[in-house]
Amino acid sequence: MNAVSPPREFAWKDFFRKYNLLFFIAVFTIAASIISPRFLTFQNFANLLQQSSVTGIVTVGMTLVILVGGIDLGVGSVLALAGMVAAVLLEGGYGIFLAIAAALASGAVLGLFNGYVSAKSGVPSFITTLATMVAARGLALLTTDGSPVFDLPETFQWLGAGFIGSIPVSGLLWIAITVVAALMLKYTTFGRGLYAVGGNDEAARLSGIRVKRSVIHVFVLSGVLSALAGVVTASWLTVGQPTAGKGMELDAIAAAVLGGASLSGGSGGVIGAFGGVWLLAIITNIFNLAGLSSYYQMIFKGGIIVAALMLNQFFRTRD
Amino acid sequence: MPDKPETSGKPEAAGTAPAPFLEMRGISKAFPGVQALDKVDFAVAAGEVHCLIGANGAGKSTLMKILAGVYAADSGEILLGGKPLRAASPSDSLKAGVAVIYQELSLVEHLTVAENIFLGQYPKLMPGVVDWLGMAKKAKVILDGLGVRIAPGAEVSSLSMGHKQIVELCKALAAEARVVVMDEPSATLSKEEFNALVKVVFDLKARGVTIIYISHRLEELFLVGDSVTVLRDGKKAYSGPIKSLDIKELVRLMIGHDVRSGKGCSLPPLADAVKIEARGLSNNVLKGVDLAVREGEILGLYGLVGSGRSEILHAFFGSQRASGVIKVDGEEVRLSSPVDAMRLGVGLIPEQRKTQGLILGLAVWENAAIAAIPDLSVKGALIPRKLYALARSFVKRLRIKTPSVMTEVRSLSGGNQQKVVIAKWLMKKSSILLFDEPTQGIDIGAKEEVYDIIRGFAGKPGAATIVASSELEELEGMCHRICVLYEGRVAGEFTPPFPTKVILHTAITGEAHERR
Numbered sequence: 001m002n003a004v005s006p007p008r009e010f011a012w013k014d015f016f017r018k019y020n021l022l023f024f025i026a027v028f029t030i031a032a033s034i035i036s037p038r039f040l041t042f043q044n045f046a047n048l049l050q051q052s053s054v055t056g057i058v059t060v061g062m063t064l065v066i067l068v069g070g071i072d073l074g075v076g077s078v079l080a081l082a083g084m085v086a087a088v089l090l091e092g093g094y095g096i097f098l099a100i101a102a103a104l105a106s107g108a109v110l111g112l113f114n115g116y117v118s119a120k121s122g123v124p125s126f127i128t129t130l131a132t133m134v135a136a137r138g139l140a141l142l143t144t145d146g147s148p149v150f151d152l153p154e155t156f157q158w159l160g161a162g163f164i165g166s167i168p169v170s171g172l173l174w175i176a177i178t179v180v181a182a183l184m185l186k187y188t189t190f191g192r193g194l195y196a197v198g199g200n201d202e203a204a205r206l207s208g209i210r211v212k213r214s215v216i217h218v219f220v221l222s223g224v225l226s227a228l229a230g231v232v233t234a235s236w237l238t239v240g241q242p243t244a245g246k247g248m249e250l251d252a253i254a255a256a257v258l259g260g261a262s263l264s265g266g267s268g269g270v271i272g273a274f275g276g277v278w279l280l281a282i283i284t285n286i287f288n289l290a291g292l293s294s295y296y297q298m299i300f301k302g303g304i305i306v307a308a309l310m311l312n313q314f315f316r317t318r319d
Numbered sequence: 320m321p322d323k324p325e326t327s328g329k330p331e332a333a334g335t336a337p338a339p340f341l342e343m344r345g346i347s348k349a350f351p352g353v354q355a356l357d358k359v360d361f362a363v364a365a366g367e368v369h370c371l372i373g374a375n376g377a378g379k380s381t382l383m384k385i386l387a388g389v390y391a392a393d394s395g396e397i398l399l400g401g402k403p404l405r406a407a408s409p410s411d412s413l414k415a416g417v418a419v420i421y422q423e424l425s426l427v428e429h430l431t432v433a434e435n436i437f438l439g440q441y442p443k444l445m446p447g448v449v450d451w452l453g454m455a456k457k458a459k460v461i462l463d464g465l466g467v468r469i470a471p472g473a474e475v476s477s478l479s480m481g482h483k484q485i486v487e488l489c490k491a492l493a494a495e496a497r498v499v500v501m502d503e504p505s506a507t508l509s510k511e512e513f514n515a516l517v518k519v520v521f522d523l524k525a526r527g528v529t530i531i532y533i534s535h536r537l538e539e540l541f542l543v544g545d546s547v548t549v550l551r552d553g554k555k556a557y558s559g560p561i562k563s564l565d566i567k568e569l570v571r572l573m574i575g576h577d578v579r580s581g582k583g584c585s586l587p588p589l590a591d592a593v594k595i596e597a598r599g600l601s602n603n604v605l606k607g608v609d610l611a612v613r614e615g616e617i618l619g620l621y622g623l624v625g626s627g628r629s630e631i632l633h634a635f636f637g638s639q640r641a642s643g644v645i646k647v648d649g650e651e652v653r654l655s656s657p658v659d660a661m662r663l664g665v666g667l668i669p670e671q672r673k674t675q676g677l678i679l680g681l682a683v684w685e686n687a688a689i690a691a692i693p694d695l696s697v698k699g700a701l702i703p704r705k706l707y708a709l710a711r712s713f714v715k716r717l718r719i720k721t722p723s724v725m726t727e728v729r730s731l732s733g734g735n736q737q738k739v740v741i742a743k744w745l746m747k748k749s750s751i752l753l754f755d756e757p758t759q760g761i762d763i764g765a766k767e768e769v770y771d772i773i774r775g776f777a778g779k780p781g782a783a784t785i786v787a788s789s790e791l792e793e794l795e796g797m798c799h800r801i802c803v804l805y806e807g808r809v810a811g812e813f814t815p816p817f818p819t820k821v822i823l824h825t826a827i828t829g830e831a832h833e834r835r
Contacts, residue, residue, distance in 0.1 A: 186701075187700055187701045187703070188696075188699045188700055188701060189692050189693050189696050189699050189700075189701065190699060192685065192689075192692060192701065195678070195680075195681060195685075196678050196681065196685075196689060199678035199679065199680045199681055200674065200677070200678040200679065200680075202674060202675050203674070203675055203676055203677055203678050204678065204689075205638070205657060206636070206638055206657055206667060206669055206675050206676070207657070207689045207690045207743065208657050208658050208661040208690050208693075209689070210656075210658065266678070266680050266681075267680060
């Protein structure tokens with residue numbers, strides 16, 4: 001019957017294909033620790049965690065959307081709107097929980113809109129969420145006629161700027177969300193359904209998976225997570241900033257894709273996305289520690305994204 | 320007809336046979352876990368039509384992809400016209416004169432016939448400027464030369480499948496190909512289209528083009544082929560003139576043993592209770608279909624393409640809207656989605672395995688468990704160990720050949736993929752299974768196994784089965800009853816012994832009785 005030969009010498013290729021992100025992270029970690037002795041300090045890592053948490057939380061939602069073959073360009077605007085909703089309510093004297101709940105609800109509503117239109121009308125999510133990106137930014141600016149809301153209450157700062165022990169709360173929140181999402185993707189019917197929908201929506205439908213419902217849920221999740229990131233941002237800066245989160249969608253997409261998500265859907269995961277965010281954060285950090293201008297940073301980041309994905313592609317097609 | 324002695328299956332007798340035009344020597348290729356090709360020698364004489372056959376997974380496509388430069392062989396060499404061919408990429412082998420026409424074709428649908436023929440090598444007026452008139456003229460010369468009437472200016476998307484195949488051949492001619500590989504050209508062609516294609520193939524042969532012809536339809540090989548090479552499990556099982564063989568021998572060479580005939584196998588016993596029935600089923604294709612399937616029964620649906628076979632199954636599965644009444648176990652039901660149908664125990668094995676039946680990027684276990692996962696989970700949480708074990712038991716039971724249940728289903732052969740689709744519904748414990756072309760594109764050995772699985776399912780108490788197929792013989796071998804569809808309605812109903820000619824006549828004319 002079928003001759004089965006033991007796989008030889010493929011092992012390292014497979015390994016690299018699967019874990020090349022770790023390879024990059026390792027390379028840059030080593031480089032960074034050579035460039036600056038301050039890199040490998042606990043304090044620096046705590047800072048990194050705090051700085052990346054906002055992008056990180058948004059990226060979890062983005063990864064889920066990409067997993068079902070969609071894209072969410074509205075994350076940055078939703079982030080800003082949610083931050084403004086929370087800030088305005090806090091300024092008006094409402095309680096913290098109510099403010100946060102209202103902010104998350106605004107994200108959920110916009111997510112529901114994105115999901116509903118994309119799933120039911122057949123308008124590609126790229127277009128639906130492009131519209132949301134523009135409109136939600138307008139809404140965010142409209143809340144205060146474009147001006148920021150300053151001096152948010154001190155108790156509100158805990159979420160974005162507080163620490164548990166010496167670990168930033170926002171970083172813990174990011175890690176917790178990533179872990180929960182990873183477990184959901186691997187061990188729940190909903191999570192497995194997302195891979196099926198992204199991999200082949202017709203086959204998924206004919207296997208009894210409610211495709212449209214899954215897509216709507218994913219966009220709602222992305223909206224809520226973006227809103228949460230908006231709350232964290234407002235809490236961290238103690239300012240409600242209607243222009244917050246500009247360009248966030250591109251960072252999140254880059255991180256998700258660096259983490260192994262395929263834009264055609266069906267593959268990738270949030271652990272990889274975590275690594276993607278982390279890699280981009282390390283690169284920024286290196287440049288800061290080396291005292292180089294952020295303009296170099298941007299060029300280099302662009303280069304790294306292309307290089308990493310080209311390498312990925314190279315190993316993917318070479319078998 | 321070839322007038323030269325052919326190469327034989329045994330090691331080529333040195334000296335007597337002419338040097339083959341194309342020779343692949345000792346080709347080996349391994350993929351992780353599978354030795355796809357094991358020291359295969361493949362030799363084709365100049366100007367012949369050489370058939371290449373083998374069961375799915377035997378290594379035909381791998382061998383041809385190596386020839387085309389898509390894969391690199393692990394070992395072995397290729398000689399073309401006596402010179403070594405170093406095909407590191409498809410463009411290398413095309414330059415050397417090897418053109419491959421894949422089953423899914425590689426035409427640009429929205430360009431004209433002429434543009435497609437000269438794709439990548441447009442005639443130019445001066446560098447960078449396309450010579451449209453010259454291109455149309457040259458295309459016409461090629462088309463006329465083959466005696467086909469296709470307008471060079473027609474958009475390819477407007478052509479029939481048969482004409483698209485012919486455009487592909489023209490493209491190979493324009494590229495001055497000396498060897499043309501045709502992968503399953505007839506799979507999607509009607510009889511007339513196929514006859515037209517054969518004429519073109521003979522024309523090419525007359526011009527000295529060497530053709531490698533891959534097909535699952537064994538009868539047609541005798542019509543087009545001069546010689547044949549049979550691959551089995553990555554090794555060469557036979558090579559020689561096709562005239563000295565018959566279909567039975569070819570099949571034996573392909574699968575390594577004789578085929579049991581489906582006919583004469585006992586059918587599962589019939590109960591009186593009607594399991595599923597439809598009355599007045601209508602939509603844009605169906606025109607008032609009445610059907611009833613009893614417990615234990617295997618009902619065959621036969622009809623031409625577009626007669627409504629698939630639409631009936633999709634209506635029963637809730638995946639296509641249809642008005643009318645559907646009853647399961649005597650009770651009227653509303654089926655507005657597959658979820659509704661699955662709740663009533665209905666499962667569909669759809670026609671398009673790869674696009675409708677499977678999620679190719681997911682593992683075997685997950686594809687097999689996908690429908691049953693909600694039933695086997697506790698409050699939405701999966702229990703992986705249980706699912707793997709269950710999947711393993713089905714892999715064993717249905718004899719699915721796969722390195723492991725964690726393997727991506729993409730890498731399985733067609734027959735094994737189909738078994739995974741069936742496993743999906745067995746795992747879901749479905750009681751009504753709807754098979755749409757269950758053996759399309761899978762090899763004879765796997766077909767037999769699929770028939771056995773269907774019979775096994777139908778024999779279970781309370782089961783009902785509908786099989787839609789365009790192969791009448793296959794329905795005759797396993798059905799209690801065959802309904803013939805014609806333009807969306809049931810035109811005739813037949814029980815054994817099946818009157819083959821009348822059934823065919825009914826399918827074509829819509830009338831169950833031959834006119835006097």
